[in-house]
Each structure stands twice: as C-alpha cells, then as structure tokens.
Amino acid sequence: MTDLCEGGMDDLWSITTLLLQVWFSVMIGLIMIPAMFGLSLGVTSVYIQILVKILEWATLRIQRGHRDRPTLPVPAPLPNGLIQREGGSMEQEMGELRRYRTQSISRGEFALSDSFYFYRKGLESIVDDQVTQRFSSEELVSWNLLTRTNHNFHYISLRLTIIWGLGVIIRYCVLFPLRITLAIIGISWLVIGTTLVGFLPNRRVKNWLSELVHLMCYRICARGLSATIQYHNKNNKPQKGGICVANHTSPIDIVILANDGCYAMVGQSHSGLMGVIQRSMVRSCPHVWFERSEMRDRHAVTSRLRAHVAAKRNLPILIFPEGTCINNTSVMMFKKGSFEIGGTIYPVAIKYDPRFGDAFWNSAKYNMEGEDATKFANRVKSAIAHQGGLLDMAWDGSLKRDKVKEEFKEHQQKMYSSMVVGKKARDSQEPHTESTNS
Amino acid sequence: MGSRASTLLREEEIEEIKKETGFSHSQITRLYSRFTSLDKGENGTLSREDFQRIPELAINPLGDRIINAFFPEGEDQVNFRGFMRTLAHFRPIEDNEKNKDPTASEPLNSRTNKLLFAFQLYDLDRDDKISRDELLQLLFIPCHWLCSALCHLGCFYSEPNRRNQDGTYLNLSNKLLN
Numbered sequence: 001m002t003d004l005c006e007g008g009m010d011d012l013w014s015i016t017t018l019l020l021q022v023w024f025s026v027m028i029g030l031i032m033i034p035a036m037f038g039l040s041l042g043v044t045s046v047y048i049q050i051l052v053k054i055l056e057w058a059t060l061r062i063q064r065g066h067r068d069r070p071t072l073p074v075p076a077p078l079p080n081g082l083i084q085r086e087g088g089s090m091e092q093e094m095g096e097l098r099r100y101r102t103q104s105i106s107r108g109e110f111a112l113s114d115s116f117y118f119y120r121k122g123l124e125s126i127v128d129d130q131v132t133q134r135f136s137s138e139e140l141v142s143w144n145l146l147t148r149t150n151h152n153f154h155y156i157s158l159r160l161t162i163i164w165g166l167g168v169i170i171r172y173c174v175l176f177p178l179r180i181t182l183a184i185i186g187i188s189w190l191v192i193g194t195t196l197v198g199f200l201p202n203r204r205v206k207n208w209l210s211e212l213v214h215l216m217c218y219r220i221c222a223r224g225l226s227a228t229i230q231y232h233n234k235n236n237k238p239q240k241g242g243i244c245v246a247n248h249t250s251p252i253d254i255v256i257l258a259n260d261g262c263y264a265m266v267g268q269s270h271s272g273l274m275g276v277i278q279r280s281m282v283r284s285c286p287h288v289w290f291e292r293s294e295m296r297d298r299h300a301v302t303s304r305l306r307a308h309v310a311a312k313r314n315l316p317i318l319i320f321p322e323g324t325c326i327n328n329t330s331v332m333m334f335k336k337g338s339f340e341i342g343g344t345i346y347p348v349a350i351k352y353d354p355r356f357g358d359a360f361w362n363s364a365k366y367n368m369e370g371e372d373a374t375k376f377a378n379r380v381k382s383a384i385a386h387q388g389g390l391l392d393m394a395w396d397g398s399l400k401r402d403k404v405k406e407e408f409k410e411h412q413q414k415m416y417s418s419m420v421v422g423k424k425a426r427d428s429q430e431p432h433t434e435s436t437n438s
Numbered sequence: 439m440g441s442r443a444s445t446l447l448r449e450e451e452i453e454e455i456k457k458e459t460g461f462s463h464s465q466i467t468r469l470y471s472r473f474t475s476l477d478k479g480e481n482g483t484l485s486r487e488d489f490q491r492i493p494e495l496a497i498n499p500l501g502d503r504i505i506n507a508f509f510p511e512g513e514d515q516v517n518f519r520g521f522m523r524t525l526a527h528f529r530p531i532e533d534n535e536k537n538k539d540p541t542a543s544e545p546l547n548s549r550t551n552k553l554l555f556a557f558q559l560y561d562l563d564r565d566d567k568i569s570r571d572e573l574l575q576l577l578f579i580p581c582h583w584l585c586s587a588l589c590h591l592g593c594f595y596s597e598p599n600r601r602n603q604d605g606t607y608l609n610l611s612n613k614l615l616n
Contacts, residue, residue, distance in 0.1 A: 112560075115500060115576050119559060122504035123528055125494035127472060132492060395493060404496040412497050 027181060031223055048228060054163060061160050090415050093117050114416070130393065134326050135400045175226065182224030190217035191280045198283025207313075210284035211262045218258040225252065231260050232387075238263070238316040238346035241309055245338055246348040247384055248320035249328040253350055263318040264308065268292060286314055302340055309343040316346065321381075324397040328352050329390060339380070347380045349388030447518075455519065459526035460545055469525065473518050483515035484508075499579050503559055527555045 094117055193213035200206040222229065237260070238244040244263060246253060257263060262285070269278055269289040278289050288308055294300055308314050319338045328351065339345065378394075385392035447470050455466055474480075476488050489505045490496055498504070508516045508524045516524075526546035545551070560568050560576065 112573075112576070115559075116556070118498055118500040119504060119556075122495055122498045122501055123525075125492050125498070126489065126504070127469070127525065129492050129494045131494065132475070399493050403491070404493045408493075408497040409499065413499050416499070 027178070031178075031182065032185065032220055045228060047226075058160060058163060090117065090412075091419065094419060114419075131395045131399055134329060134393070134395075134397075179224045179226065182220055186217050186220035186224055187277065189220065190214070191277055193217065194280045194284040198280070207285065213284065214258065214262050214281075218255050221255050222259050225255065227252075227256065227259075229256055229259055234260075236346065237261055238348075239344070240315060241312040242316040242344040242346050243305075243309060243338060243341060244316050244318045244346045244348055245321050245380060245384070246318070246350055247328075247388065247390065248322050248325050249350065249352060250325055253320070254318065256350060257318060257348065262315050264288060264315040266290075266305065266317050266319055268295060288317065298337060302337065305341045306343075309341055322397045324400055326397055345380060347384045347387075349384040349390070351388040351390065455522050458519075458546070459522050460529060460532075460547065461522065461526065466522070469522065470518060473521055483517045484521065485515055503562075507555070507559060527552055 094114060190213070193216070194210065197206060197210045197213055200209065244257070246257065254263075254265065264285070265281070265287045267278075267289060269275065269291055278287070281287055282289065286308065288304060290301060290304075305317060308317060321335050321338045323335050382392050384390075447467070452463060452466050455461065456463065461469070473484070476492070477484055478488060478491070479485070486505055486509070489508070490501070495501045495504070508521065510516075510520065523546065529547040531547060531549060531552075557568075558564070560572060562572055562575075563569075
C-alpha cells in the first residue's frame with residue numbers, strides 16, 4: 001500500500017517538475033529573450049486584436065440586451081458630463097442675463113440678476129464638476145469584461161456569461177502567473193545587473209552596459225504587463241543632458257518610457273524593496289534620489305537637478321510636473337519647478353487605451369509643493385495635452401488632497417468687480433472712502 | 439467608486455423620488471452616484487464640508503449661500519432625498535404637466551417654485567422680504583474688497599422689494615432657470 005502511495009507521490013512530483021521546466025523554458029525562450037533584444041513574436045498584437053473584437057461584440061450584445069429589456073437600470077456614461085452647460089465666459093453670460101434691462105456690461109452698474117450667474121454655476125458644479133472626476137478612474141462607454149464599467153453584472157445572455165467566465169479563467173490562471181514571474185525576473189535582474197555593472201571602473205563600457213541592463217529589465221517588466229507601446233515622433237526623443245517632462249497617470253509610466261531609452265529617475269528615496277532597487281540603480285548610472293527632508297527645500301532640489309543636467313553625459317532626467325497621478329483624461333497644472341532648472345525640455349504625452357485596463361493609480365503619495373505655473377510650463381502642458389488627445393486643464397492636481405487656494409476665489413471676485421465698476425470708471429479710477437452699513 | 443452605488447438605493451426609494459421630483463430612473467441613479475462620490479464620510483448624508491470640497495464651488499463667491507440652500511432650517515446634514523428635492527427645482531419646465539393631474543400639488547420645478555427658491559436665496563432671514571441689507575450683501579460678497587463700486591451704491595438703490603412686485607424680475611427668472 002505504502003509503495004503505491006509513494007509511487008503516486010513520486011509521479012506527482014515528477015509531473016510537477018516537468019511542468020515547471022516546460023513553463024520556464026517557454027517563458028525564457030519565447031518571452032524573455034526576444035524582450036531583451038526588443039523583438040516581438042507578435043503574439044501580443046494578435047491577442048489584442050482578438051480582445052478588441054470580443055469587446056466590441058460584447059458591447060453590442062449588452063446594448064441589444066438593454067433595448068429588449070428597458071427596465072434594467074444601467075446608466076450610460078455621457079461623453080459631455082451629466083448636464084448641459086452654456087460655455088461662455090463670465091462677461092458673456094452676464095450680458096445675456098442683463099439683456100432684459102437696458103444696462104449693458106460696459107456701463108457698469110449692478111443688476112440683481114448678476115447673482116443668478118453665480119448661483120447657476122454653483123449648482124452646475126455641485127452636480128458635475130470638472131476637477132474631482134479626474135481623481136477617479138475614467139468611465140468607459142463600453143464594457144471591457146471587467147467590473148469597472150458594468151455597474152452590476154446583469155445577466156444578459158448565456159454567450160456573454162461564458163465569454164466573461166473564460167476571461168476570468170485566462171486572466172487569473174494563465175496571464176497572472178506569467179506576469180508575476182516576469183515581473184519578479186525583471187526586477188531581480190535589474191538589481192543584480194546594475195550591481196554587477198557598478199563594479200566596473202571604465203566609463204564608456206560601464207555606461208553602455210548599464211544602458212543595456214536597464215533596457216532589458218524594463219522590457220521584461222513591460223512584457224510582464226503585456227504592454228504594447230507605440231512611440232510616435234521618435235526624432236524628438238530626449239537626449240543626454242536634457243529634461244523629459246510627461247503627464248502622470250501611474251508608476252507604470254516609468255516602465256513605458258524606459259522601454260525606448262534610458263532615463264535618470266528623480267524621486268524620493270524609499271526604504272525596503274524600493275530602496276534596494278534605487279540603491280542598486282544608482283551604482284550603475286547616476287539617478288537623483290532625494291531624502292524626504294531635502295524635498296522641502298526647493299533650492300536644494302533645483303541645484304542638484306541643475307548639476308545633473310549640466311554634466312552633459314548624464315542621462316536625461318524624467319520629471320512629472322503635475323506632481324500627482326491623474327486619471328489620463330486630462331493634463332492638470334504643471335509645477336514650475338521643473339522648468340527653472342535650465343537645459344532642453346523634451347515633452348512627452350502618455351495616453352493609455354482605457355479599453356484594456358485602468359492604469360490610473362489613486363495614491364496618497366507625497367508630492368512636491370509648488371506655486372502657480374509660469375507661461376512656459378503652461379505651454380508645455382498644452383503641447384502634451386494636444387499631442388496625447390487629453391484635456392488641458394488649468395486646475396491644480398494637488399486639489400486631490402488639498403483645498404482650493406483663496407487667490408482663485410479672489411480672482412473671480414476681481415472679475416465681477418471690474419464688470420460692476422464699468423469701463424468708464426475703470427479708466428479714471430481714484431481711491432474713494434467706502435461708506436458701508438452692513 | 440460609483441459602481442457599488444446603485445445597489446444601495448432601493449427600488450421603492452427610486453420610485454418615491456421619481457414621483458416627488460420628476461427625475462427619470464437613470465437620472466436618479468446617476469445623481470446617486472454623484473452623491474456617494476461627494477460623501478467622503480460614507481454615512482449617507484452630506485455635510486457642508488463635503489460641498490466645499492468641490493473646487494469650482496469653493497471659488498464661487500456665493501458658494502456658501504448655495505450650500506445653505508440644501509440644508510433645511512438648523513440642520514447640518516442633508517440626505518439623498520433632500521439633495522434631490524433641491525436639485526429638482528432646476529429641472530426644465532415641462533409644459534404639459536398641467537394636464538396630468540389638476541389635484542396634485544405643484545411640481546418642484548414649476549415656475550412659481552423656481553421663483554420661490556430664487557427668492558429664498560436672497561431672503562436670508564426668511565421674512566418674505568428682501569431688505570436693504572440683504573441686497574447690499576449681494577453686491578459685497580461677489581465683489582473684491584478693493585472694489586470702488588461701493589461709491590456707486592447710492593445711485594441705484596431704492597426701497598425694499600416685495601415678492602412678485604417686479605415684473606421684470608419674473609421674466610429674468612424664467613429665462614435663467616429654464
């Protein structure tokens with residue numbers, strides 16, 4: 001009896017080892033090695049095409065299901081927001097309000113109806129505002145077989161349920177182990193490789209090897225994410241001694257950008273696993289890691305970055321001027337700090353296809369504090385927004401955590417004041433003593 | 439975030455809100471999503487701080503008044519029913535509503551109710567009159583404190599307005615609140 005049991009156990013063990021061997025050889029042979037050299041077997045692109053077809057079919061089925069059964073309470077996401085708005089400036093809308101009276105804007109004067117403008121704007125912002133929606137994941141128009149868009153999983157048809165179940169199996173049993181293994185291999189190779197390269201004394205060989213190691217590791221990690229990355233305008237690629245600025249959605253952005261070229265990272269030094277990775281990376285080529293206390297001193301930060309950029313042979317530094325992760329539908333205000341360093345700025349726009357996954361990382365990470373952005377920062381921001389098809393917004397990303405600054409409220413007040421005072425009085429303004437009784 | 443929302447709102451409640459306010463089913467679900475995303479404390483009610491967290495509202499000079507309009511007399515929290523009741527005033531007027539049921543009470547978004555709501559935004563002490571002080575406040579708050587318009591005050595101000603006295607006022611409200 002025991003012989004049989006042991007025999008059974010041995011068989012199980014040998015089968016497991018065989019499976020593991022097959023698994024690893026497939027992985028190394030078909031995924032890692034091509035990844036390291038930047039080649040692709042084309043499996044991912046075929047997979048993506050199949051996935052797109054399935055998603056489109058699934059969306060049609062759901063829409064048909066809703067038409068047949070209109071009682072299902074699934075709200076469709078609206079492309080322009082919840083409400084209809086009149087998009088005019090304060091002056092235009094006030095002019096509309098005052099149309100019934102004989103006053104015009106240029107004459108100045110106060111009309112009781114002016115306050116309606118503020119009331120309406122206020123109510124509109126309560127129902128749907130432009131800012132807070134940027135801090136949660138974008139809503140999709142179609143369903144992508146995950147739970148993000150389908151508010152409750154309503155049973156629509158058998159075929160849809162089977163596809164969904166198949167999707168779950170493939171994602172959790174096939175893709176997930178694959179991705180985890182690749183990620184582990186990628187990161188450990190990064191640590192080991194950069195440490196090894198760090199022992200080399202020679203400048204040129206060391207730099208070349210370090211770039212190679214970095215590229216390989218990031219490519220493996222990208223495969224671990226099953227990422228398909230398309231680079232446009234490669235002639236504008238950041239050069240050594242430059243500064244690369246990009247919009248920020250997630251820490252994955254670094255992997256995405258580093259697949260094509262090598263960058264010097266800028267960030268806060270951590271402890272633990274991140275600290276290990278950071279310290280080993282610094283051994284092979286210079287990155288800029290700041291202690292938490294150093295980050296508060298803007299001059300110290302700027303001078304360190306300036307020193308790095310000035311050494312023309314250093315890799316371009318990678319900065320995310322928004323200061324925080326935004327959900328990839330818009331580009332928020334850029335902190336001006338990155339633009340004070342000097343050196344050439346290379347803007348990069350990163351846009352994720354939201355159908356395949358949500359890269360947005362809703363974090364409570366520490367971010368650098370800044371003041372109002374200069375015109376340069378705004379210009380770069382507009383360029384990035386335009387290139388990536390994102391919405392260019394003047395709001396500050398730190399509104400995710402902080403309250404609005406008083407100056408913005410004052411700005412609104414100043415605008416209204418100038419309308420009430422009127423053009424004539426504005427031209428000949430003299431200080432008056434105020435006579436108030438409230 | 440919003441995906442769990444519709445499970446917490448029961449069908450009967452949706453029906454009641456529908457009858458009271460006139461919003462459609464999908465509108466109610468959508469607005470409930472919005473309500474829960476504003477409700478950071480996740481206790482089913484909104485406080486004044488929850489409203490002030492909206493940046494566009496925080497920079498609105500009359501923001502505090504708008505927020506107060508949501509809270510009934512002396513209360514600090516507003517639940518979803520109250521939220522919807524206030525928002526219902528801003529639905530567009532449907533002209534055929536009069537034909538439906540003459541004995542039913544006037545819908546929340548009728549012309550009269552809209553005007554009443556707007557009047558209450560001005561009439562802070564709820565005494566059915568807009569006093570001189572209340573009118574002055576309307577000028578001071580949206581204006582920057584450096585504004586020299588204060589010197590013009592004497593020119594345009596007259597006596598306190600009565601409700602429904604000014605015909606022009608009625609027209610303006612109609613145009614704006616639609």
